[in-house]
Amino acid sequence: MSKVSESELLILKEIAEVLNEGTEIDTMLQDVVKKLLHVTGLKVAWVFLVHHDMSFRLAAKENLPPALSKDDYAPMCTEHCWCMNRYKKGTLNRASNIIQCKRIEDVLKIKSGDTKGLTHHASVPLLAGNERFGILNIGSPDKTHFEVEELALLESVAFQIGTALKRITLSQKEQENARISERNRLARDLHDSVNQLLFSLNLTARAGRELTSDGRVIETFTYIQDLAQEALAEMKALIWQLKPSGLEHGMVSALKEYARMLDLVINIEVTGMVELPSKIEEAIWRIGQEALANIRKHSGQNEACLHLHVSNREVIFSISDKGCGFEYIEKNDLPSIGLRSMRNRVNALNGRFQCSSSLGKGTTIRVSIPI
Structure with missing residues (x-):
């Protein structure tokens, strides 16, 4: 050479x-x-x-x-x-x-x-x-x-x-982000327009059935109601398929898989059974990703604790570690772009973001978002 x-x-x-x-x-x-x-x-x-x-x-x-x-x-x-x-x-x-x-x-x-x-x-x-x-x-x-x-x-x-x-x-990441944005837009449009129309059709058919005693009319309204319910079920499945990449099997499963990829042991506690709106689910998924990545990079530990509580009024999500922590006073500005990005996601949904950390005592991220 x-x-x-x-x-x-x-x-x-x-x-x-x-x-x-x-x-x-x-x-x-x-x-x-x-x-x-x-x-x-x-x-x-x-x-x-x-x-x-x-x-x-x-x-x-x-x-x-x-x-x-x-x-x-x-x-x-x-x-x-x-x-x-x-x-x-x-x-x-x-x-x-x-x-x-x-x-x-x-x-x-x-x-x-x-x-x-x-x-x-x-x-x-x-x-x-x-x-x-x-x-x-x-x-x-x-x-x-x-x-x-x-x-x-x-x-x-x-x-x-x-x-x-x-x-x-x-x-490739830019293309994927554009694809996810389009999926999200389509899912929102389907939920806000077609899904609501089908729901209204279902209610109208039920009301029409109750307002008549004619057997053939009742049968027709019943058939319309059954079709509307079937269409609603199919629409729900379609909207689910359009969820952001990685959330096809649910947010908790996605975070568990992401932690495994980072070689982190994650202890998960979930309470409440209410299904989350897609925009809230995606926000918590992104916040969880960032928090887990920070634990992997900065905590010095390979274990994290995640708690998710969902009620009819709000979702509360927290993720914590027992690592090295850092000096942080809540009234001061957040010390990293990642933490500020988490806060911005929560603020956009009218929620509350909290970060607590101190040297040698680990870090906890807690968010609450109204539903």
Whole structure:
């Protein structure tokens, strides 16, 4: 691989052109891996994308030897390898020479296939600012060491890839938010217009049936009432399907699943049986998401307590931890954007938001919203 600066700039330019065209992550990664091998003269590359819970997947690969490709790339999906272990520990922060690939070592031990002379690779984290997306691994048969200049170039390429991943991820989130907003609008429109008309039709049919003694008229009104009730049931199911993504099985189930994804143990207590309006349910879901994420990031604990009480007049929701807490006086402004966002959601629904916290005694978020 050339060390000439002009050549390096050309490589970065060609990689950037591929990345700028990408709108779908896996396709973009596969294209950039092919381009990277072509312009550097290296022979083998693969990319692991790593999720927030540290699970990972093989998102792109090029020219992997038979030993690593067999059984639908099963050797590439095992949990333990040196580059992944370092990434998970947070010690893979720069491009690094991996002395020898553990995955290759493992397949050589059991003589499960030909490695085509590949024994070593460089590992480069895919970063964009403080965000981490995964690992780029790259090598060639019989190449056992990467020079400092080569690693510096690979770091630059990896930064370009990380930036492109962030761009695509943000774009996908914007599209998802737009889709959710449209779903919410449609659900509100159906509830406020069609649903109310069907309810009125049901009441009218019942009143008409009670105002006549004619058997055929009563039968007709009964039929109309049955149709209206059936339509109301179908409309209720449709509105439920249009709830925000993640709430299809209910808010409590969604928060429990979100806590599991964050590796948090969550103790839940629910009282009351009144169904929540969709706008309140979505607000509490978003507040719960933010609160759980804060506990995972800042409390130093892996346990949270959630209480939800629903009555005919209001919903009371609280979430707390017994972590490190922080100094906070209620009359002062909230210290983070996340907390202010929670308060804004509650204020928009004419509710009340409370945050209580002190050093060493944990944090509690409590909201009450009128129904």
